[in-house]
Amino acid sequence: MIQEQKVTRIGESKERTIDVRLLATMNEDPIDAVSDGRLRKDLFYRLSVVSLFIPSLKERKDDIIPLSSFFLQKYRERFNVSMHTLSREVMESLRDYHWPGNVRELEHVIEGH
Known part of the structure; x- marks a missing residue:
């Protein structure tokens, strides 16, 4: 094919x-x-016509908060929830976590809360 x-x-x-x-x-x-x-x-x-290497989320700590905000917006609209931002404590916890499940795990954490 x-x-x-x-x-x-x-x-x-x-x-x-x-x-x-x-x-x-x-x-x-x-x-x-x-x-x-x-x-x-x-x-x-x-x-393998074009190959991209994307480091794991634990190697891209600076991406955690923008991705969290993106997922928060996505699920806020989907579930009609009024939460607009994450607290400083939550952001620090997200940034400190090692994310073995990578971006998919981060999305599921945001979706579940």
């Missing part, structure tokens, strides 16, 4: 041309995964 840019829908015999872009993400170094046999080499090279 990726190389030929053609697919056949389930239940059909007609081949269709597609124009798609794929976005893939990993929580580990893909080169290590290829070396260890956890990621197929051919798939890695097909997907």
